[in-house]
Amino acid sequence: MLTAALYIAFFSIAAALAICMVRLVRGPHAPDRVLAFDTLYINTIALMIVLDIYHSTSVLFEAALLIALTGFVATAAFARYLARGKVME
Amino acid sequence: MTKLCPFPMLSMALAGTWLMLAGFSLPHLVLGSLFAIMIPFVIAPLLGVLPGVRSVIGAMRLTGHVMWDIIVANITVARLVLGPVSRLRPAFVEVPLTATHPYAISLFMSMISITPGSIPLALSPDARTLLVHVLHVEDEEVFVSNVKERYERPLMEILEC
Amino acid sequence: MLDFLVSILLLVGSFFIVVGAFGLVRLPDFFMRLHGQTKSTTLGVGSFLLASVVHTVDGGFTLQELLIALFLFITAPVSAFLLGQVGLQRHVPSRAPLPEDFPGLRHEPMDLPSRARPASHPGD
Numbered sequence: 001m002l003t004a005a006l007y008i009a010f011f012s013i014a015a016a017l018a019i020c021m022v023r024l025v026r027g028p029h030a031p032d033r034v035l036a037f038d039t040l041y042i043n044t045i046a047l048m049i050v051l052d053i054y055h056s057t058s059v060l061f062e063a064a065l066l067i068a069l070t071g072f073v074a075t076a077a078f079a080r081y082l083a084r085g086k087v088m089e
Numbered sequence: 090m091t092k093l094c095p096f097p098m099l100s101m102a103l104a105g106t107w108l109m110l111a112g113f114s115l116p117h118l119v120l121g122s123l124f125a126i127m128i129p130f131v132i133a134p135l136l137g138v139l140p141g142v143r144s145v146i147g148a149m150r151l152t153g154h155v156m157w158d159i160i161v162a163n164i165t166v167a168r169l170v171l172g173p174v175s176r177l178r179p180a181f182v183e184v185p186l187t188a189t190h191p192y193a194i195s196l197f198m199s200m201i202s203i204t205p206g207s208i209p210l211a212l213s214p215d216a217r218t219l220l221v222h223v224l225h226v227e228d229e230e231v232f233v234s235n236v237k238e239r240y241e242r243p244l245m246e247i248l249e250c
Numbered sequence: 251m252l253d254f255l256v257s258i259l260l261l262v263g264s265f266f267i268v269v270g271a272f273g274l275v276r277l278p279d280f281f282m283r284l285h286g287q288t289k290s291t292t293l294g295v296g297s298f299l300l301a302s303v304v305h306t307v308d309g310g311f312t313l314q315e316l317l318i319a320l321f322l323f324i325t326a327p328v329s330a331f332l333l334g335q336v337g338l339q340r341h342v343p344s345r346a347p348l349p350e351d352f353p354g355l356r357h358e359p360m361d362l363p364s365r366a367r368p369a370s371h372p373g374d
Contacts, residue, residue: 001253001254001257002253002256002257004257005256005257005258005260005261006260008260008261008264009260009261009263009264009298011264012264012265012267012268013264013267015268015271016267016268016270016271016290017271019268019271019272019274019275020271020274022275023274023275023283029280029337029340029342030336030340031280031333031336031337031340031342032280032283032342034333034336035274035280035283035284035287035333036274038287038329038333039270039271039274039286039287039290042287042290042291042294042295042322043267043271043290045295045318045322046263046267046290046294046295046298049295049298049299049301049302049315049318050260050298052302053256053260053301053302053305056305058314061314061315061318064318065317065318065321068318068321068322068325069321072321072325072328072329075329075332075333076328076329076332079329079332079333079335079336080332082336082340083332083335083336083339106317109313109314109316109317110314110317159292159293159296160293163266163289163292163293166285166289167265167266167269167289170269170272170273170276170277170285170286170289171269171272174276174277174278177277177282177345179279179281179282179344179345179346180346181346181347181348181349181352183349183352198327198331199324199327202288202326202327202330202331203288203292203323203326203327205285205288205289205292206285208281208284208285208288208330208331208334209327209331209334210281210331210334210335210337210338211334211335211338211352213352213353214353215353218352218353220338220349220352222281222284222334222346224282224285
């Protein structure tokens with residue numbers, strides 16, 4: 001039963017990633033694309049956690065944490081660039 | 090003691106995070122405590138005045154309330170998203186703030202944001218009004234009083250400010 | 251028994267991740283789409299992480315997964331706030347009337363490299 005649930009989870013995450021890609025490509029505005037990117041990295045974190053459960057390890061945990069850290073910084077930098085035209089001043 | 094450890098809560102949180110990340114062992118306990126004492130000194134100029142916590146039990150009860158609200162609001166918003174979109178009535182609502190302390194305001198904003206269905210988008214320069222976008226609102230007055238009653242009042246009771 | 255709990259948590263997480271992403275294409279304007287993102291963060295990833303915590307109980311109890319949840323719960327409001335400010339500043343089309351008289355909002359749409367198509371987007 002756990003295996004079935006894991007496959008359903010994999011499938012849903014893949015579907016969610018595909019849907020986010022649609023929004024990323026279609027836009028229509030720059031903030032929409034950044035929002036799609038933000039959701040994309042959160043879904044990637046979810047994928048890594050489910051992979052961890054699937055393999056009964058915790059090797060991907062560090063990778064998930066790193067994606068969480070860099071993803072947030074990237075979103076903040078994108079938003080700052082769109083709002084002010086520069087990231088650092 | 091206060092000289093050595095000016096922000097005890099922050100230091101405890103840092104040490105706890107370190108132990109969660111590295112696993113519990115004696116060397117990591119020493120290393121984590123060392124970081125927990127040193128880091129607050131480095132970032133002290135950025136912190137400003139931290140509000141004290143008046144009641145730990147109240148803080149835990151508020152955390153539980155917020156968690157429950159997250160679950161309920163998630164189900165509500167999922168139903169709204171899957172239902173007919175044309176029926177949704179989004180609105181920008183202005184919420185007048187009673188809290189004045191920056192940490193209280195930012196905690197309040199985080200709570201509004203983390204419960205799905207409402208996102209704070211702007212704070213007026215005098216920090217008196219909050220602009221919140223709500224996915225579906227029937228009555229703005231009810232929304233404002235609900236949010237203030239559920240989150241802001243307990244927050245101000247818990248924090249010394 | 252434990253496997254049952256893990257399965258339930260996985261299914262709940264899957265549902266909310268899909269609904270969050272679905273909202274991203276289905277909802278008609280940018281500010282409404284922002285709500286989908288907070289949803290997939292909070293309950294979607296939250297219940298996956300809970301499943302992971304429950305699952306590793308037999309192999310050695312770790313709370314590491316909760317750190318990710320904590321971090322996401324702290325950062326999600328910040329990124330939503332920053333993105334919302336961009337949307338307000340750029341006058342992104344919105345179904346709810348944009349607040350023109352809110353103090354402190356800069357209202358000049360900036361000349362930045364955006365290839366946004368000017369016509370409002372049908373949504374789905």
